[in-house]
Structures are given as C-alpha cells and as structure tokens.
Amino acid sequence: MFKYLPPLNEHNLPYPDTIHPIVVHFVIAMVLFAVLCDFIAYFTKNSRLYEVSWWNLAFATVSIFIAVIFGQVEAGLAEPYGNSNAILNIHTLLGWSLSGLVAAVTGWRYVIRSQSRPQLPIPYLVASVMLVGLVLFQTYLGDLLVWVYGLHSVPVVEATREGGVL
Template identity: 55%
Template sequence: MLALMLNSKGLPYPDPIHPIIVHFVIAMVFFSFFCDVVGYFSRDVRFLEVSFWNMFVGAIAIFLAIIFGQLEAGLAQVYPAAQPTLNFHTVMGWSLGAFVAGMTAWRFVIRNRHPQKLPPAYLGVATVLVCLVFLQVYLGSKLFWVYGLHVQPVVETMQPGISP
C-alpha cells in the first residue's frame, strides 16, 4: 500500500486548491448574472455575450472545484460537530454543479435562438442560482472559519494522541 505524505494542513500539496478554484467559479457566476442584468435592461448584446462566456467557463470550473473539494474533504479529519455542515456543503456542491451546467445549456440555447434577447424567466432562475451560491459560500466559510478544516492548528490538534 502506498502511503500518502500529508503536510501540516493534512494535504499532499502546499495549500487547499478547492477554495482557489471555487472563488473563481463564484466570481464567474456573479459576473455572469451582473452582465445578464445590465444586458437585459440596456439591450446591449455585448453584455449578454460576456455573460454567456462567463457562465460557460464557470460551468467547467465548478466541476474542478467539486473534484478538489471531494479530495480535500476526504483528506480532512472531520469531527462530529463539522460533519453535518460538510455533508450539506457536499450535496449543495454537486447540486450547484448540475444547476450551473443546466443553466449554461439553457443559456446556450437562448444565445443560438435569440442572441439579442434574454427571457425574464432566465433572469429569475439566475437569481435563484445566485442565492444558492451565497448559501454555499456561507457553508464553505463556516467549514473553514468555524470548524477549521485544513487549518494547521486544527489539523495538528486532531493528530492521534493529541485530541481528546
């Protein structure tokens, strides 16, 4: 059996990669929504085009964020108080991956059929997406700032023989 060498943060690489990728995804989804709103009200098709490409890249990146999130969650020493939040964050992550992929597909169809217009229904569903992303950000922040997953002092405390 091949032993995995973990650093002081409980990872085989220097720092968690999941937050880096996920912050990129958050920015892409929020900026896409912003461009959709501006494009809808200004009727400037350039904003709608920027929105589409941001959502498209975000849809690819969210699956990278999920993969690294799963890897890093599997390497974390999760104590019972953190487990429900981690479980909800995981389910929300996979759900958001499907949601963003579906929204991107819908946006692709809209872009091909009516590149000059955006239906209000799309903006409504995109608003729900932004709200769900805010919830996911809250859960991820809680895992890091409250429960300390992959934070060096917490990882060191969880070492065998140290934790109660």
C-alpha cells in the same frame, strides 16, 4: 499500495495547501458576474454584455467541476468534528448539485444564445437569481468550514492528530 501515495503535510494534504478554495472563488466570481451582466444587458439593451455573460458561464461550468473534484479530495482528507461533519456533508451535496445546476443553466443559456434572441426571457432571469442564492448559501457553508471550524488549518490538524479534537 499506500506506500506510493505522497505523505500528508501539516494541512493534512498531499500538496502544499488547499486548492478547492482557489478554484471555487473563480467559479463564484464568474457566476455572479455573468448574472450581473445579464441583468445590466436586460435593462440597458446592451447585447454585448450577453456575450460576456455567456463566456463567464461557460468557463464557470468547466471550473465548477474542477472545484468539486478538489473539494471531494480535500473533504475526504479533512477530519471533521462536531457540527462540522453535518455542514461538510451539506456543502458536499450542494456542491455536486450546483455543478449540475450551473451546467443546466449554461445549457439553457446556450440555447437562448443560439436563437439570437434580443433579450433573455424572464424565467431564465428568475432561475439565474435562484442560482445566485444557492451559490451564496454554498459560500456561507464553505466559510463556516474554514473560518469557524478551521478544517485543514494547521492548529486544527495538529489538535486532531494529538487527539485534542473529537
């Protein structure tokens, strides 16, 4: 069965480079921009920004599931060492949780949108701020995995293959 799988490259991946960071940066930008638009619309009473926010959340919801799928594949092919294993586990758990939370907030936003309310309720705005906090924490964990521990970077993959990293 394994002979039908593509060989792993110098990044320990079956494709040229990591895809998860590309998709996840798209999600991060859309969630942050959606919340920013909601707050600007709330204070300026510009209802067109609510539409911008809604569509950003809708596309972020679809995109986060794609990011989680590629994140699972790439986490499974990573060879974590030391503390990176614990950070990767937390990052994975929070990624799955965030996919559900983003979907729930988008659903809530859809209900509010379908009621044609002139303004968003305060509890929704509070939940949006909490969502931003979780997204920023998740981004921090991902940065640690890439920039501190170097998962899927060529030098770390080579050192792991040679037995230099435990």
